[in-house]
Amino acid sequence: MSESYDRGTVEDFGRWREFTAGMWAWVLHKFTGWVLIGYLFTHIAVLSTATAPDPAVYGDTLSTLEGFVVVRFLEIGLLSVAVFHILNGVRLLMVDLGVGLEAQDESFYASLVLTGAIVVASVPTFLEGVF
Amino acid sequence: MSTQEQKPPETETEQDEAEAAETEASEEAAPTPGERRRQERSERQATAPAAEAIEGPTRQLRVFRYDPEVAEKAEPRFDDFHVPFEPGMTVLDALIYARDHYDSSLTFRHSCRQAVCGSDAMFVNGRQRLCCKTQISELDDPVRVEPLPHQDVVKDLVVDMQHFYDQMHAVDPFFDPDETPDGMEEQRQSPENREYIKMATRCIWCGACTSSCNIAAGDNQYLGPAAINKAYRFAMDEREGPEKEQDRFEILEEEHGVWRCQTQFSCTNVCPKDIPLTEHIQEIKREAVKRNLKFW
Amino acid sequence: MAERYSSFDPDGTMWLLQRVTAAFLVVVLAFHFFLLHFVHHPAEIDFAGTQARMADVGYFTTMVLFLVAGAFHGVNGVYNALVNQGLTGTRKRAVKWVLVLAGLLLVAQGVRTALYMNGFLP
Secondary structure: OOOOOOOOHHHHHHOHHHOOHHHHHHHHHHHHHHHHHHHHHHHHHHHHHHOOOOHHHHHHHHHHHHHOHHHHHHHHHHHHHHHHHHHHHHHHHHHHHOOOHHHHHHHHHHHHHHHHHHHHHHHHHHOOOOO | OOOOOOOOOOOOOHHHHHHHHHHHHOOOOOOOHHHHHHHHHHHHHHOOOOHHHOOOOEEEEEEEEOOOOOHHHOOOEEEEEEEEOOOOOEHHHHHHHHHHHOOOOOOOOOOOOOOOOOOOEEEEOOEEEEHHHOEHHHOOOOEEEEOOOOOOEEEOOEEOOHHHHHHHHHOOOOOOOOOOOOOOOOOOOOHHHHHHHOHHHHOOOOOHHHHHOHHHHHOOOOOOHHHHHHHHHHHOOOOOOHHHHHHHHHHHOOOOOHHHOOOOOHHHHHOOOOOOHHHHHHHHHHHHHHHHHOOO | OOOOOOOOOHHHHHHHHHHHHHHHHHHHHHHHHHHHHHHOOHHHOOHHHHHHHHHOHHHHHHHHHHHHHHHHHHHHHHHHHHHHOOOOHHHHHHHHHHHHHHHHHHHHHHHHHHHHHOOOOO
């Protein structure tokens, strides 16, 4: 057996143009998953520090954060990440139950489109009052 | 034999040896048939015609070359071959043409050329395909032919399939009814059951699915879609004995068994025999959960 | 049958729990987002409002279950992603226990925060 030509993971992601729907779904679900667990830890940390003996700290922290435009956009990002993970997650639950396997490619595209639609529809609410 | 370098015939005859010795001494001796063939071959290979030199339509093959034992090919590279196109030509046909007319050191596995032996699975234009089953007319130029990803390359388009075979054997890919019936009684299977496992029986061990799976690529211990499908074929066979079925499920339920599957569907997409692999893996998962739930 | 394993198969249970928590989270996360971004806006949330919500036992319980389910689903997801990438042996065991600890700390701190929010802890 000779030396091997490295054909590892990086080579795979270099071929992103050739990804099938199922491959995109897997990559995006993983990526959004990491973002969400990271957010969960951050969220609990921020909330617990804001819940100080003085109740005013809580409200002040939140309204200060919400005053930053960057934070508003990060929230929109969080929404899109969460919505995609939920919709693709529902698709995966269907696959696990053996329902609708013939249309699994289409259901991925549908979850992408729906994510986009929900995010776009929510932008006005999320950006309310910051400008 | 197709995977070996073409050797000129009659290399070992005494006549040749005697004449070769003679030819060394004097150039005037008439060339032997073997020598003549060797000369014709080197002339042919020295001037591999470009696309323009061939009459009629041609297709361009871009083939991965690698040979750790040859200095020029120790670093992987891509070679271009222009092959004359004929209607109905498959990628395998094109590779064989390239090997026979341009470079006899081009090495790849093939055998039946009718999609039953599973030897010629390769990575063609970005996808795992069976070369004998893939029409050149359906592919864009240049047709890139590479060895299967996620497996060690031995030479050119030949990969080491041993790990794949190890995973297949790990699931005990054989029929075991626990007890054989007395006398000469047949072990019958209902037509419905046969229909149920029909697709699972079509596996030709080509390795395309396991090569396409990113989990199989990252996790070396993962059984892979082909092995799980093989286990499915027997586990879902009504003639299989309950004890053997239990053993089989224990193998499948290990940490690197069915649970590693992330339903990427790449295996289903590339299987040349159209086996719904992901569906079968999912069925095994559901079955395993149901069996476990029965024991509080 | 001669012998069979008597306990739940651990990996199968993890797989099932990941799906069960997923189904629960789909609903509750959507509800959480909806309540706190659309019904109420983040900028106008104050401690009094939060305390009022958390005082309701049903809401409080849901939030705690939400935290536990989310922590499990996320930490288990991270663990599986790493195993899929090829994590093995001692490192795998080490990572597993670090993740378990992180998850437990997350839940503990979250529950503490929840108890501050509903006024149970001063």
